[in-house]
Amino acid sequence: MSSPQVHIYKVAMTCEGCSGAVQRVLNKLKDKGVQDISIDLPAQRVQVKTTLSSEEILDVIKKTGKQTEFVETL
Amino acid sequence: MSSPQVHIYKVAMTCEGCSGAVQRVLNKLKDKGVQDISIDLPAQRVQVKTTLSSEEILDVIKKTGKQTEFVETL
Numbered sequence: 761m762s763s764p765q766v767h768i769y770k771v772a773m774t775c776e777g778c779s780g781a782v783q784r785v786l787n788k789l790k791d792k793g794v795q796d797i798s799i800d801l802p803a804q805r806v807q808v809k810t811t812l813s814s815e816e817i818l819d820v821i822k823k824t825g826k827q828t829e830f831v832e833t834l
Numbered sequence: 835m836s837s838p839q840v841h842i843y844k845v846a847m848t849c850e851g852c853s854g855a856v857q858r859v860l861n862k863l864k865d866k867g868v869q870d871i872s873i874d875l876p877a878q879r880v881q882v883k884t885t886l887s888s889e890e891i892l893d894v895i896k897k898t899g900k901q902t903e904f905v906e907t908l
Binding site: 775776777780781782783785825 | 855
């Protein structure tokens with residue numbers, strides 16, 4: 761089990777329906793390695809504390825259909 | 835190859851970012867049985883002409899994280 765890291769993504773979100781959708785798909789991974797999710801709608805930033813890789817999380821966020829890019833791992 | 839049907843879904847969409855996300859995930863199936871997509875944002879309705887089953891399309895829309903329910907097949 762690797763120790764958790766915090767990955768940050770830029771996600772095109774324009775309303776609370778958008779950010780809620782991202783929150784929901786990430787919430788589904790709460791038992792599978794996602795420990796904490798923080799979404800800043802005005803800043804278009806999604807921060808995920810997780811033992812999963814940045815690529816795995818990116819793929820999950822992309823499934824929402826939102827334009828998404830990886831920014832950095834803290 | 836079954837002939838296409840039109841399935842209708844109610845999808846919680848509150849802005850054009852929401853409807854754009856639904857459009858994008860369905861567009862990815864354009865070579866895999868989805869023939870036409872029509873989204874009515876104010877009415878919260880998504881209409882899909884496809885050879886895929888209503889369940890298959892429902893699963894794809896749900897992956898967006900939007901609250902979604904099947905309404906009817908025309």
